[in-house]
Amino acid sequence: MFEDVVRPEIRALEPYVPGRSIDEIRQQYGLERVIKMASNENPLGVSNFVKEALGRHADTVFRYPAGGNPRLVQALARHWNVPAERIAVGNGSDEIIDMLVRMLCTPGRDNVVCFEPCFSLYPLQSLIQGVELRREPVNADFSFDFDKLLSHVDENTRLVFVTTPDNPSGFCPRPDAVKALAERLPEKCLLVIDEAYIDFAPEDGETEADWSLFTRGDLPANACVIRTFSKSYGLAGLRIGVGYLPEELAGYYWRARLPFSVNILAEEAVLAALQDTGFRRCTLETVLEGRRLLTAELAAMGCKVWPSRANFVMFLPPERCPAKKLYQSLLARGIIVRALASYSLPDYIRVSVGNREENRLFLDETRAILEA
Numbered sequence: 001m002f003e004d005v006v007r008p009e010i011r012a013l014e015p016y017v018p019g020r021s022i023d024e025i026r027q028q029y030g031l032e033r034v035i036k037m038a039s040n041e042n043p044l045g046v047s048n049f050v051k052e053a054l055g056r057h058a059d060t061v062f063r064y065p066a067g068g069n070p071r072l073v074q075a076l077a078r079h080w081n082v083p084a085e086r087i088a089v090g091n092g093s094d095e096i097i098d099m100l101v102r103m104l105c106t107p108g109r110d111n112v113v114c115f116e117p118c119f120s121l122y123p124l125q126s127l128i129q130g131v132e133l134r135r136e137p138v139n140a141d142f143s144f145d146f147d148k149l150l151s152h153v154d155e156n157t158r159l160v161f162v163t164t165p166d167n168p169s170g171f172c173p174r175p176d177a178v179k180a181l182a183e184r185l186p187e188k189c190l191l192v193i194d195e196a197y198i199d200f201a202p203e204d205g206e207t208e209a210d211w212s213l214f215t216r217g218d219l220p221a222n223a224c225v226i227r228t229f230s231k232s233y234g235l236a237g238l239r240i241g242v243g244y245l246p247e248e249l250a251g252y253y254w255r256a257r258l259p260f261s262v263n264i265l266a267e268e269a270v271l272a273a274l275q276d277t278g279f280r281r282c283t284l285e286t287v288l289e290g291r292r293l294l295t296a297e298l299a300a301m302g303c304k305v306w307p308s309r310a311n312f313v314m315f316l317p318p319e320r321c322p323a324k325k326l327y328q329s330l331l332a333r334g335i336i337v338r339a340l341a342s343y344s345l346p347d348y349i350r351v352s353v354g355n356r357e358e359n360r361l362f363l364d365e366t367r368a369i370l371e372a
């Protein structure tokens with residue numbers, strides 16, 4: 001009945017295919033133990049501080065959250081030592097990405113520029129908004145050519161998205177190169193630096209400031225940063241993302257955002273998670289150690305592995321066992337990884353770094369499949 005009045009941008013969307021869940025795989029293959037290394041979630045689960053805070057605040061959920069999430073915004077401003085007026089919080093960084101597209105891009109006139117492949121939300125929300133998308137393939141080694149990216153930018157480009165470190169490859173550009181990109185953009189074009197995985201970038205002796213313009217306190221005026229509590233803080237299911245925006249854009253964000261999209265328990269969870277520095281340190285140690293292990297062992301099995309600065313590793317299995325076959329065989333053995341067909345990389349697999357036991361199981365099963 002409504003077929004012909006649904007907006008063409010919406011009609012053109014493919015039906016959503018959810019990732020396979022642990023329960024579903026358990027049932028299908030009759031397995032006791034199923035592990036999920038597919039969505040870059042925290043390998044240690046969730047902080048005890050957070051669990052305790054959620055219990056303590058359960059009896060407040062009949063209240064609406066405070067408009068503008070002031071406690072959360074103040075806490076983040078203190079944590080990062082930045083002005084609260086520039087902070088936007090959202091229902092995951094997904095909401096911040098969606099809002100930036102909707103706030104800045106006029107359908108039928110403006111365009112958005114990003115790499116191919118990239119995080120699916122940049123193209124998807126642009127498509128839904130009816131905004132032209134311009135994409136530049138990443139280099140063969142998955143690094144970024146910012147000159148080529150810039151060649152797509154014109155006076156109607158409102159947003160340029162760059163992910164540092166990148167998903168799905170784990171590549172991380174140097175902050176000076178990102179800064180130079182911002183400096184070459186036209187005045188009314190915002191560079192969006194998505195730092196969902198930045199915590200995992202520093203290796204021995206490095207700090208976050210070696211990889212993040214934001215942490216270094218060196219963000220150009222026409223750039224913004226988005227961060228998430230879904231990965232290193234282990235709060236993916238509670239949905240909290242943060243944007244550090246030019247002040248005037250943060251003002252518009254708070255006017256346009258749905259008033260209560262960040263809920264009371266999510267707020268309390270972040271406040272508690274920020275306190276638990278021990279959990280965070282263990283998370284980073286676990287991820288760096290696991291990343292080294294997965295990288296070395298997969299390479300030893302004959303896979304081509306991309307060096308990763310994130311909490312996942314992307315690899316190309318040896319020719320005798322194509323990605324699709326390895327993916328299916330791992331599923332049948334109770335291990336869910338991410339096949340990258342949806343990123344237009346049908347030959348590649350991405351595996352999230354797990355805890356010690358999960359990494360060991362994944363490596364043992366992969367070795368068994370590749371040797372069969």
Ligand SMILES: *Cc1c(COP(=O)(O)O)cnc(C)c1O
Pocket residue numbers: 040091092093094095119163167194196227228229230236239240241
């Ligand atoms: C996981 C991820 C996010 C986080 O999304 P949330 O909505 O905050 O859970 C953002 N950007 C990239 C590139 C990601 O991979």
